[in-house]
Amino acid sequence: MNNQSIDLQISTDVFNGDPSSRFNPINTGFYFIKSSTKMTSLFQKWYDMRKNSTGMKEQDVLVNLVRQGVLSELGLNARFLENLYFSGFCRDSRDVRLVMTVHANCCRGIEAKVIDLKAILRDWKRFKDEKSKGNIGVLGNTTNGFRWPSSGHLSCLNSKKKYRNL
Structure with a gap:
Protein backbone atom coordinates (compact mmCIF):
# COMPACT_ATOMS: atom_id res chain seq x y z
CA MET A 1 0.00 0.00 0.00
CA ASN A 2 2.95 2.30 -0.40
CA ASN A 3 2.48 3.28 -4.06
CA GLN A 4 2.70 7.08 -3.92
CA SER A 5 0.70 7.58 -7.13
CA ILE A 6 -2.43 5.97 -5.65
CA ASP A 7 -4.84 8.37 -3.92
CA LEU A 8 -7.49 5.87 -2.82
CA GLN A 9 -7.35 2.14 -2.14
CA ILE A 10 -10.69 0.54 -1.34
CA SER A 11 -11.99 -2.95 -0.63
CA THR A 12 -14.44 -4.70 -2.94
CA ASP A 13 -17.32 -7.12 -2.45
CA VAL A 14 -16.27 -9.10 -5.51
CA PHE A 15 -12.97 -8.32 -7.27
CA ASN A 16 -13.36 -8.32 -11.08
CA GLY A 17 -9.64 -8.93 -11.71
CA PHE A 30 -11.93 -0.65 4.36
CA TYR A 31 -10.26 2.17 2.51
CA PHE A 32 -6.85 3.80 2.64
CA ILE A 33 -6.39 7.33 1.37
CA LYS A 34 -3.57 9.73 0.66
CA SER A 35 -4.39 13.05 2.26
CA SER A 36 -4.83 15.73 -0.39
CA THR A 37 -7.20 18.46 -1.53
CA LYS A 38 -8.42 16.10 -4.27
CA MET A 39 -9.42 13.52 -1.65
CA THR A 40 -11.08 16.22 0.44
CA SER A 41 -13.08 17.16 -2.66
CA LEU A 42 -14.17 13.53 -3.10
CA PHE A 43 -15.32 13.24 0.51
CA GLN A 44 -17.16 16.56 0.28
CA LYS A 45 -18.90 15.53 -2.93
CA TRP A 46 -19.76 12.14 -1.38
CA TYR A 47 -21.13 13.79 1.76
CA ASP A 48 -23.19 16.32 -0.23
CA MET A 49 -24.57 13.62 -2.52
CA ARG A 50 -25.42 11.41 0.48
CA LEU A 74 -11.17 14.91 -9.73
CA GLY A 75 -7.89 13.50 -11.09
CA LEU A 76 -7.75 10.67 -8.53
CA ASN A 77 -5.93 7.38 -8.98
CA ALA A 78 -7.76 4.51 -7.30
CA ARG A 79 -6.87 0.91 -6.65
CA PHE A 80 -9.63 -1.58 -5.95
CA LEU A 81 -8.43 -4.25 -3.55
CA GLU A 82 -8.83 -7.96 -4.13
CA ASN A 83 -11.10 -9.56 -1.56
CA LEU A 84 -8.62 -12.40 -1.24
CA TYR A 85 -6.80 -10.11 1.22
CA PHE A 86 -9.66 -7.90 2.43
CA SER A 87 -12.42 -10.33 3.28
CA GLY A 88 -15.95 -9.61 4.36
CA PHE A 89 -19.30 -11.20 4.95
CA CYS A 90 -20.34 -10.42 1.36
CA ARG A 91 -17.74 -12.89 0.13
CA ASP A 92 -15.23 -14.91 2.14
CA SER A 93 -11.61 -15.00 1.08
CA ARG A 94 -10.52 -18.25 -0.57
CA ASP A 95 -7.39 -18.49 1.60
CA VAL A 96 -7.63 -17.53 5.26
CA ARG A 97 -3.82 -17.30 5.49
CA LEU A 98 -3.80 -14.20 3.27
CA VAL A 99 -6.59 -12.20 4.93
CA MET A 100 -5.59 -8.84 6.42
CA THR A 101 -9.02 -7.48 7.40
CA VAL A 102 -12.56 -8.79 7.78
CA HIS A 103 -15.59 -6.53 7.75
CA ALA A 104 -19.29 -7.12 8.27
CA ASN A 105 -20.78 -4.52 5.93
CA CYS A 106 -23.13 -7.00 4.26
CA CYS A 107 -24.69 -7.73 7.64
CA ARG A 108 -27.70 -5.83 9.03
CA GLY A 109 -27.69 -4.64 12.63
CA ILE A 110 -24.89 -4.31 15.16
CA GLU A 111 -25.91 -7.38 17.18
CA ALA A 112 -25.59 -9.74 14.21
CA LYS A 113 -22.28 -8.13 13.20
CA VAL A 114 -20.79 -8.59 16.67
CA ILE A 115 -21.95 -12.22 16.95
CA ASP A 116 -20.51 -13.21 13.58
CA LEU A 117 -17.30 -11.19 14.01
CA LYS A 118 -16.75 -12.99 17.33
CA ALA A 119 -17.24 -16.28 15.48
CA ILE A 120 -14.63 -15.18 12.92
CA LEU A 121 -12.21 -14.35 15.75
CA ARG A 122 -12.83 -17.75 17.35
CA ASP A 123 -12.22 -19.49 14.01
CA TRP A 124 -9.09 -17.39 13.42
CA LYS A 125 -7.67 -18.42 16.80
CA ARG A 126 -8.46 -22.06 16.02
CA PHE A 127 -6.77 -21.68 12.63
CA LYS A 128 -3.64 -20.14 14.18
CA ASP A 129 -3.52 -22.93 16.77
CA GLU A 130 -3.81 -25.61 14.06
CA LYS A 131 -1.21 -23.81 11.94
CA SER A 132 1.26 -23.72 14.85
CA LYS A 133 0.79 -27.49 15.20
CA GLY A 134 1.49 -27.93 11.48
CA ASN A 135 -2.02 -29.18 10.74
CA ILE A 136 -2.91 -26.66 8.01
CA GLY A 137 -1.85 -27.49 4.48
CA VAL A 138 -1.87 -25.66 1.17
CA LEU A 139 -5.26 -23.95 1.20
CA GLY A 140 -6.27 -22.83 4.68
CA ASN A 141 -10.02 -22.78 4.05
CA THR A 142 -10.38 -26.39 2.97
CA THR A 143 -7.45 -28.42 4.28
CA ASN A 144 -7.94 -30.74 7.24
CA GLY A 145 -11.59 -29.81 7.69
CA PHE A 146 -10.98 -26.12 8.35
CA ARG A 147 -13.87 -24.03 7.06
CA TRP A 148 -13.86 -20.30 7.47
CA PRO A 149 -16.11 -19.21 9.01
CA SER A 150 -17.45 -22.33 10.68
CA SER A 151 -20.63 -20.43 11.60
CA GLY A 152 -21.47 -19.58 7.99
CA HIS A 153 -22.37 -16.03 9.15
CA LEU A 154 -25.73 -17.32 10.41
CA SER A 155 -26.54 -14.25 12.51
CA CYS A 156 -25.83 -12.05 9.52
CA LEU A 157 -27.96 -14.17 7.20
CA ASN A 158 -30.82 -14.18 9.71
CA SER A 159 -30.54 -10.41 10.17
CA LYS A 160 -31.09 -9.88 6.44
CA LYS A 161 -34.30 -11.92 6.63
CA LYS A 162 -35.39 -9.98 9.73
CA TYR A 163 -34.86 -6.58 8.11
CA ARG A 164 -36.47 -7.70 4.84
CA ASN A 165 -39.65 -8.60 6.76
CA LEU A 166 -39.97 -5.19 8.50
Whole structure:
Protein backbone atom coordinates (compact mmCIF):
# COMPACT_ATOMS: atom_id res chain seq x y z
CA MET A 1 0.00 0.00 0.00
CA ASN A 2 2.95 2.30 -0.40
CA ASN A 3 2.48 3.28 -4.06
CA GLN A 4 2.70 7.08 -3.92
CA SER A 5 0.70 7.58 -7.13
CA ILE A 6 -2.43 5.97 -5.65
CA ASP A 7 -4.84 8.37 -3.92
CA LEU A 8 -7.49 5.87 -2.82
CA GLN A 9 -7.35 2.14 -2.14
CA ILE A 10 -10.69 0.54 -1.34
CA SER A 11 -11.99 -2.95 -0.63
CA THR A 12 -14.44 -4.70 -2.94
CA ASP A 13 -17.32 -7.12 -2.45
CA VAL A 14 -16.27 -9.10 -5.51
CA PHE A 15 -12.97 -8.32 -7.27
CA ASN A 16 -13.36 -8.32 -11.08
CA GLY A 17 -9.64 -8.93 -11.71
CA ASP A 18 -8.74 -5.35 -12.67
CA PRO A 19 -7.43 -3.22 -9.77
CA SER A 20 -8.13 -0.01 -11.72
CA SER A 21 -11.66 -0.83 -12.94
CA ARG A 22 -14.31 1.51 -11.59
CA PHE A 23 -16.79 -1.34 -12.12
CA ASN A 24 -15.44 -3.33 -9.17
CA PRO A 25 -18.29 -3.42 -6.62
CA ILE A 26 -16.66 -1.35 -3.88
CA ASN A 27 -17.14 -1.91 -0.19
CA THR A 28 -16.45 0.97 2.18
CA GLY A 29 -15.60 -1.47 4.97
CA PHE A 30 -11.93 -0.65 4.36
CA TYR A 31 -10.26 2.17 2.51
CA PHE A 32 -6.85 3.80 2.64
CA ILE A 33 -6.39 7.33 1.37
CA LYS A 34 -3.57 9.73 0.66
CA SER A 35 -4.39 13.05 2.26
CA SER A 36 -4.83 15.73 -0.39
CA THR A 37 -7.20 18.46 -1.53
CA LYS A 38 -8.42 16.10 -4.27
CA MET A 39 -9.42 13.52 -1.65
CA THR A 40 -11.08 16.22 0.44
CA SER A 41 -13.08 17.16 -2.66
CA LEU A 42 -14.17 13.53 -3.10
CA PHE A 43 -15.32 13.24 0.51
CA GLN A 44 -17.16 16.56 0.28
CA LYS A 45 -18.90 15.53 -2.93
CA TRP A 46 -19.76 12.14 -1.38
CA TYR A 47 -21.13 13.79 1.76
CA ASP A 48 -23.19 16.32 -0.23
CA MET A 49 -24.57 13.62 -2.52
CA ARG A 50 -25.42 11.41 0.48
CA LYS A 51 -27.54 14.20 1.98
CA ASN A 52 -29.55 14.34 -1.27
CA SER A 53 -29.90 10.57 -1.78
CA THR A 54 -32.84 9.63 0.41
CA GLY A 55 -33.08 5.92 1.11
CA MET A 56 -29.57 5.13 -0.13
CA LYS A 57 -26.74 3.89 2.06
CA GLU A 58 -23.58 5.97 1.91
CA GLN A 59 -21.71 3.10 0.24
CA ASP A 60 -24.28 3.03 -2.58
CA VAL A 61 -23.86 6.77 -3.04
CA LEU A 62 -20.10 6.34 -3.46
CA VAL A 63 -20.64 3.43 -5.88
CA ASN A 64 -22.78 5.72 -8.04
CA LEU A 65 -20.23 8.53 -7.91
CA VAL A 66 -17.38 6.20 -8.90
CA ARG A 67 -19.34 4.66 -11.77
CA GLN A 68 -20.29 8.15 -13.00
CA GLY A 69 -16.57 8.99 -13.27
CA VAL A 70 -15.95 11.18 -10.22
CA LEU A 71 -12.46 9.73 -9.75
CA SER A 72 -11.21 10.82 -13.17
CA GLU A 73 -13.16 14.07 -12.88
CA LEU A 74 -11.17 14.91 -9.73
CA GLY A 75 -7.89 13.50 -11.09
CA LEU A 76 -7.75 10.67 -8.53
CA ASN A 77 -5.93 7.38 -8.98
CA ALA A 78 -7.76 4.51 -7.30
CA ARG A 79 -6.87 0.91 -6.65
CA PHE A 80 -9.63 -1.58 -5.95
CA LEU A 81 -8.43 -4.25 -3.55
CA GLU A 82 -8.83 -7.96 -4.13
CA ASN A 83 -11.10 -9.56 -1.56
CA LEU A 84 -8.62 -12.40 -1.24
CA TYR A 85 -6.80 -10.11 1.22
CA PHE A 86 -9.66 -7.90 2.43
CA SER A 87 -12.42 -10.33 3.28
CA GLY A 88 -15.95 -9.61 4.36
CA PHE A 89 -19.30 -11.20 4.95
CA CYS A 90 -20.34 -10.42 1.36
CA ARG A 91 -17.74 -12.89 0.13
CA ASP A 92 -15.23 -14.91 2.14
CA SER A 93 -11.61 -15.00 1.08
CA ARG A 94 -10.52 -18.25 -0.57
CA ASP A 95 -7.39 -18.49 1.60
CA VAL A 96 -7.63 -17.53 5.26
CA ARG A 97 -3.82 -17.30 5.49
CA LEU A 98 -3.80 -14.20 3.27
CA VAL A 99 -6.59 -12.20 4.93
CA MET A 100 -5.59 -8.84 6.42
CA THR A 101 -9.02 -7.48 7.40
CA VAL A 102 -12.56 -8.79 7.78
CA HIS A 103 -15.59 -6.53 7.75
CA ALA A 104 -19.29 -7.12 8.27
CA ASN A 105 -20.78 -4.52 5.93
CA CYS A 106 -23.13 -7.00 4.26
CA CYS A 107 -24.69 -7.73 7.64
CA ARG A 108 -27.70 -5.83 9.03
CA GLY A 109 -27.69 -4.64 12.63
CA ILE A 110 -24.89 -4.31 15.16
CA GLU A 111 -25.91 -7.38 17.18
CA ALA A 112 -25.59 -9.74 14.21
CA LYS A 113 -22.28 -8.13 13.20
CA VAL A 114 -20.79 -8.59 16.67
CA ILE A 115 -21.95 -12.22 16.95
CA ASP A 116 -20.51 -13.21 13.58
CA LEU A 117 -17.30 -11.19 14.01
CA LYS A 118 -16.75 -12.99 17.33
CA ALA A 119 -17.24 -16.28 15.48
CA ILE A 120 -14.63 -15.18 12.92
CA LEU A 121 -12.21 -14.35 15.75
CA ARG A 122 -12.83 -17.75 17.35
CA ASP A 123 -12.22 -19.49 14.01
CA TRP A 124 -9.09 -17.39 13.42
CA LYS A 125 -7.67 -18.42 16.80
CA ARG A 126 -8.46 -22.06 16.02
CA PHE A 127 -6.77 -21.68 12.63
CA LYS A 128 -3.64 -20.14 14.18
CA ASP A 129 -3.52 -22.93 16.77
CA GLU A 130 -3.81 -25.61 14.06
CA LYS A 131 -1.21 -23.81 11.94
CA SER A 132 1.26 -23.72 14.85
CA LYS A 133 0.79 -27.49 15.20
CA GLY A 134 1.49 -27.93 11.48
CA ASN A 135 -2.02 -29.18 10.74
CA ILE A 136 -2.91 -26.66 8.01
CA GLY A 137 -1.85 -27.49 4.48
CA VAL A 138 -1.87 -25.66 1.17
CA LEU A 139 -5.26 -23.95 1.20
CA GLY A 140 -6.27 -22.83 4.68
CA ASN A 141 -10.02 -22.78 4.05
CA THR A 142 -10.38 -26.39 2.97
CA THR A 143 -7.45 -28.42 4.28
CA ASN A 144 -7.94 -30.74 7.24
CA GLY A 145 -11.59 -29.81 7.69
CA PHE A 146 -10.98 -26.12 8.35
CA ARG A 147 -13.87 -24.03 7.06
CA TRP A 148 -13.86 -20.30 7.47
CA PRO A 149 -16.11 -19.21 9.01
CA SER A 150 -17.45 -22.33 10.68
CA SER A 151 -20.63 -20.43 11.60
CA GLY A 152 -21.47 -19.58 7.99
CA HIS A 153 -22.37 -16.03 9.15
CA LEU A 154 -25.73 -17.32 10.41
CA SER A 155 -26.54 -14.25 12.51
CA CYS A 156 -25.83 -12.05 9.52
CA LEU A 157 -27.96 -14.17 7.20
CA ASN A 158 -30.82 -14.18 9.71
CA SER A 159 -30.54 -10.41 10.17
CA LYS A 160 -31.09 -9.88 6.44
CA LYS A 161 -34.30 -11.92 6.63
CA LYS A 162 -35.39 -9.98 9.73
CA TYR A 163 -34.86 -6.58 8.11
CA ARG A 164 -36.47 -7.70 4.84
CA ASN A 165 -39.65 -8.60 6.76
CA LEU A 166 -39.97 -5.19 8.50
